[in-house]
Amino acid sequence: MTAPDGSASTAAGRGAGTGADGGAGTGPDRGAGLAGVDGGTGPAGVDGGAGPAGGDGGDATVVAVEQDHLDRLYGRLDELRGEAQGRLSGALRQTGNTPSERAERESVVRDANDQVAMLGAVEQGLCFGRLDFTADEPPRYVGRIGIFDEANGYEPLLVDWRAPAARPFYLATAAAPEGVRRRRHLDTRGRRIVDVTDEVLDLDDAAHAGHEGLTGEATLLAALSRSRTGRMRDIVDTIQAEQDRVIRAPLAGMLVVQGGPGTGKTAVALHRAAYLLYTYREQLTRQGVLLVGPHRTFLRYIEHVLPALAETGVLARTVGELYPGIATAVEETPEAGLVKGATSMVEVLRTAVADRQRVPDEPVEVRIDDSHQGFGFQHDTVVLEPETVAAARERARRTTRPHNLAREVFVAEIVDALGWQVAERLGDDPYADQALGGNDAPGEGALLLNESDVAEIRRELATDSRLAAALDELWPTLTPQQLLTDLYASDDRLAAAAPALPEERRALLRRDPGAPWTVADVPLLDEAAELLGVDDRARREREERARRRRIEYAEGVLEVAAGSMSQEFEDEETEVLEVTDALTAEQLAERQVEADRRTAAERAAVDRQWTFGHVIVDEAQELSPMAWRALMRRCPTRSLTVVGDVAQTADESGTRTWADTFAPYVDGRLRTAELATSYRTPAEILAVAARLLAHIDPTLTPPRAVRDTGDEPWFRCVPGDLIATEVADTVRTEVAAVGDGRVGVIVPAGRAGAVAAAVRAVAPDAASGDDADLERGVAVLTARQAKGLEFDTVLVVAPDEIVAESRRGYSDLYVALTRTTNRLGVIHSGQLPPGLES
Numbered sequence: 001m002t003a004p005d006g007s008a009s010t011a012a013g014r015g016a017g018t019g020a021d022g023g024a025g026t027g028p029d030r031g032a033g034l035a036g037v038d039g040g041t042g043p044a045g046v047d048g049g050a051g052p053a054g055g056d057g058g059d060a061t062v063v064a065v066e067q068d069h070l071d072r073l074y075g076r077l078d079e080l081r082g083e084a085q086g087r088l089s090g091a092l093r094q095t096g097n098t099p100s101e102r103a104e105r106e107s108v109v110r111d112a113n114d115q116v117a118m119l120g121a122v123e124q125g126l127c128f129g130r131l132d133f134t135a136d137e138p139p140r141y142v143g144r145i146g147i148f149d150e151a152n153g154y155e156p157l158l159v160d161w162r163a164p165a166a167r168p169f170y171l172a173t174a175a176a177p178e179g180v181r182r183r184r185h186l187d188t189r190g191r192r193i194v195d196v197t198d199e200v201l202d203l204d205d206a207a208h209a210g211h212e213g214l215t216g217e218a219t220l221l222a223a224l225s226r227s228r229t230g231r232m233r234d235i236v237d238t239i240q241a242e243q244d245r246v247i248r249a250p251l252a253g254m255l256v257v258q259g260g261p262g263t264g265k266t267a268v269a270l271h272r273a274a275y276l277l278y279t280y281r282e283q284l285t286r287q288g289v290l291l292v293g294p295h296r297t298f299l300r301y302i303e304h305v306l307p308a309l310a311e312t313g314v315l316a317r318t319v320g321e322l323y324p325g326i327a328t329a330v331e332e333t334p335e336a337g338l339v340k341g342a343t344s345m346v347e348v349l350r351t352a353v354a355d356r357q358r359v360p361d362e363p364v365e366v367r368i369d370d371s372h373q374g375f376g377f378q379h380d381t382v383v384l385e386p387e388t389v390a391a392a393r394e395r396a397r398r399t400t401r402p403h404n405l406a407r408e409v410f411v412a413e414i415v416d417a418l419g420w421q422v423a424e425r426l427g428d429d430p431y432a433d434q435a436l437g438g439n440d441a442p443g444e445g446a447l448l449l450n451e452s453d454v455a456e457i458r459r460e461l462a463t464d465s466r467l468a469a470a471l472d473e474l475w476p477t478l479t480p481q482q483l484l485t486d487l488y489a490s491d492d493r494l495a496a497a498a499p500a501l502p503e504e505r506r507a508l509l510r511r512d513p514g515a516p517w518t519v520a521d522v523p524l525l526d527e528a529a530e531l532l533g534v535d536d537r538a539r540r541e542r543e544e545r546a547r548r549r550r551i552e553y554a555e556g557v558l559e560v561a562a563g564s565m566s567q568e569f570e571d572e573e574t575e576v577l578e579v580t581d582a583l584t585a586e587q588l589a590e591r592q593v594e595a596d597r598r599t600a601a602e603r604a605a606v607d608r609q610w611t612f613g614h615v616i617v618d619e620a621q622e623l624s625p626m627a628w629r630a631l632m633r634r635c636p637t638r639s640l641t642v643v644g645d646v647a648q649t650a651d652e653s654g655t656r657t658w659a660d661t662f663a664p665y666v667d668g669r670l671r672t673a674e675l676a677t678s679y680r681t682p683a684e685i686l687a688v689a690a691r692l693l694a695h696i697d698p699t700l701t702p703p704r705a706v707r708d709t710g711d712e713p714w715f716r717c718v719p720g721d722l723i724a725t726e727v728a729d730t731v732r733t734e735v736a737a738v739g740d741g742r743v744g745v746i747v748p749a750g751r752a753g754a755v756a757a758a759v760r761a762v763a764p765d766a767a768s769g770d771d772a773d774l775e776r777g778v779a780v781l782t783a784r785q786a787k788g789l790e791f792d793t794v795l796v797v798a799p800d801e802i803v804a805e806s807r808r809g810y811s812d813l814y815v816a817l818t819r820t821t822n823r824l825g826v827i828h829s830g831q832l833p834p835g836l837e838s
């Protein structure tokens, strides 16, 4: 068959009709240089049915030849799977039980398991493209992974889409063919070829020289008009040139990708993750890649994309999950979110920490623990003088260590001073002629104590539980959770920590202990963790004891080994190298440490201080300045990919301009890219969205639609109290219209419950709320919950109320209108925001 763009499309079997004819009409933007779907004038031409090897051949021959190659590839894939399975079973059968055998076995099991999973994940669409060149060289097949013909000098049978050799598949155009004569798209179902679409690039097509059209237009349009499944698909066979350039940008530095709704930012971010892992494999496998998305539903929506691209091991998190041990989706009120998201909170937290380092107003008497026997100062008291505490606090602060680590210095200073105090009472000062300062200088006339006696007194004081309790009052060891809970719970503490905040904003921070953590709290906990530090002395001491035990054991082993050698060789005259000449006890002990075999993602998930090799942030416009601080801490090299749209910012503390957001971090070294074509939303709907965009920010350009559908969006006015019923009736019709596609109902939060209940009367398994299951046919969501998602039909309910609830004017409504891949209906009660009135 012939696709609407004039490219040749060879249908086979049940795939007939899956070419570009699925709803593609004429784009409104042909004048703007985007290739429309115009019969025959696009850069792609017709290859006149040329066979795959360039010779004559009918459709059946083309399909047969391609099927042949595909069979070979799947045959090889099966072999590779068999080999990996074999390695896996072999390792599982092994029974060796020494630490090194166990470690070796675990390592093989893990690698083989990963390999089996990866080879399974690339089953669908293993090979999707083929390049034929003008020069005399063999055709090149492009697919999800690289496959070589081992029996034939490792000839490449399939080139990984990420390899440089695959790049012309995405970039070659008629104007710049890069030596490519023909690009062929292979459409497969399971292991069968169902359609073959050719683009011929060596036409002398001057009219199209100098602008960039669509790559593989027919295949692209077919993909775009397919109904949605509730899971994002990869776009590996139809990546467009502007997207390819972002995907393959170098690893180093910070790359910001701005793009309107549906321009493929999420798709590009995920393919970039796969590309970077492939290209910088060693570095990124070690350091890990972090992907941050707006909410859990979104992360579930995209979770199948990377495995299908043969990559796992990326850690996916929302901002509410960045702090190990806490996972929250609870939102703040807009006003509280604004206060908590601002960087002024850094100073508030610093002051809150300093406020926990107290000096008493009056001397504090501490009764010493009865159990001390050494110097008979049981039943005695020591006195914490304010000046002594102030001096100790000053010393501790001057170390600039985090609070919990500086505490050690504070305690040592106090114990030192109290040691003198006790010594003064018990005996004469052996150092009377030394200047000591403070109130603790010893007096005269008592018994003589020597230096080691004073040291012993200090040791006893240092382990005294009552003194420790008193010091805890003055300089407590704190967790971030404790610091924030105590701060939020007390007006006095808040007033002391945030004197510059007006009282009504301070009041927004008040919260009772035990209330759930919110997303905006997570960056604050992270900041607090930095200020507090972790006192890990106990852990380090445990590790040191374990290390000593290993060394002692290793010394024993070496002694036995040396002993048995000397017996074996005692009669021989040859000089024998002893085992201890080659190996020290420390080295042998090191070998006993079991290697940590967790992946970088697994380790990073539980380690707040993990720093990643690359960080990718989607819907990045929503992050507050405090959230950016937490993320930048996880990426000190500033190797980041940030994708977002400033027109969709919902959060008050989100981004208005990228340059301002990143000015504190990159000092002008920001690389930017723009994606300008919307692949999701049809032209008719983008026209409405563009009118709204003009009210959000007139300087922003709406994306250009890649297709139209002929379906105009509709607006229906009903009385406010009948809205839910009207929505339910419409859902019934739309569910029938989309077939196995998805319907999204986007509601103001105030109506979410009522509308979801009405919709469930007609679609009982409709999903709703923060954790909605998108694989169900219908979902009722607020605009925030729908962020990043898409549906075949979208019903926007009460747009005026969505606007009224929004923190940022029309942005939420803009998000709502652009979630559809096909049809849009607006149900309202008479009030329409500007741009939406007819």
Ligand SMILES: Nc1ncnc2c1ncn2[C@@H]1O[C@H](COP(=O)(O)OP(=O)(O)OP(=O)(O)O)[C@@H](O)[C@H]1O
Residues within 6 Å of the ligand: 220, 223, 224, 233, 234, 235, 238, 239, 240, 243, 259, 260, 261, 262, 263, 264, 265, 266, 267, 268, 645, 679, 680, 787, 788, 789, 790, 818
């Ligand atoms: N090159 C492409 N080939 C096929 N489909 C594509 C391509 N680029 C984007 N798409 C599809 O377009 C839709 C929108 O993509 P995506 O969700 O990545 O856009 P986005 O820019 O993140 O949107 P938003 O900002 O509105 O969330 C998805 O269904 C995606 O698969």
